Amino acid sequence: MxxxxxxxxxxxxxxxxxxxxxxxxxxxxNWDLIKILMSTPDAKKIDRNKLKKFLVDCTQSADKLLETxxxxxxxxxxxxxAKDHFKVSTAKxxxxxxxxxxxxxxxxxxxxxxxxxxxxxxxxxxKLVKGSVDTPIIAELGGEEVAETTLAQVFxxxxxxxxxxxxxxxxxxxxxxxxxxxxxGTLWAVDCGWRSDCRYWSVEAYSVASPYxxxxxxxxxxx
Numbered sequence: 001m002x003x004x005x006x007x008x009x010x011x012x013x014x015x016x017x018x019x020x021x022x023x024x025x026x027x028x029x030n031w032d033l034i035k036i037l038m039s040t041p042d043a044k045k046i047d048r049n050k051l052k053k054f055l056v057d058c059t060q061s062a063d064k065l066l067e068t069x070x071x072x073x074x075x076x077x078x079x080x081x082a083k084d085h086f087k088v089s090t091a092k093x094x095x096x097x098x099x100x101x102x103x104x105x106x107x108x109x110x111x112x113x114x115x116x117x118x119x120x121x122x123x124x125x126x127k128l129v130k131g132s133v134d135t136p137i138i139a140e141l142g143g144e145e146v147a148e149t150t151l152a153q154v155f156x157x158x159x160x161x162x163x164x165x166x167x168x169x170x171x172x173x174x175x176x177x178x179x180x181x182x183x184x185g186t187l188w189a190v191d192c193g194w195r196s197d198c199r200y201w202s203v204e205a206y207s208v209a210s211p212y213x214x215x216x217x218x219x220x221x222x223x
């Protein structure tokens with residue numbers, strides 16, 4: 001271990017940066033190497049203060065569920081009628097092939113959900129780095145008010161990738177998770193997933209109190 005080269009140390013640090021979720025285990029397994037690194041006299045290659053900050057930041061991020069990927073601005077929307085947009089067909093440029101029962105009941109019953117004067121907003125796109133149920137995800141987003149999205153904004157993002165084109169939404173079969181409130185005030189986790197085998201979007205809503213969690217690698221979209 002005392003013979004460790006800078007290249008080996010740099011390689012290990014790069015691995016740590018890519019796998020922050022396992023940082024505690026990494027630090028435990030490589031603590032002797034870190035102590036050697038921190039005492040090395042090769043100051044021109046290693047900034048010890050920066051390294052300390054890096055390790056502290058990584059340690060603090062170990063318990064986080066979400067990793068920011070990008071942001072996108074969605075412009076203001078006047079009136080949005082869910083039933084005119086969320087239907088099994090190609091509507092407004094979006095091919096939807098399946099809509100689940102929960103989504104139907106929550107947002108499409110009767111006249112369906114109608115949203116008016118939806119303000120322009122910047123949305124954050126996150127990668128879920130560890131599997132989780134909804135409550136901790138919503139908490140990390142900043143609470144329900146911050147996490148909440150409208151159906152109009154969900155559909156706007158779907159329009160950008162209506163036939164499975166590349167974009168901010170995942171099209172590899174993994175979930176794109178939005179938090180949307182129905183007319184009764186209940187917050188739902190809405191999952192939009194692209195079915196590459198069938199070439200369509202599937203849409204369903206799940207209770208945020210469900211004991212079944214989302215897999216790591218899914219994506220969360222929030223203000």
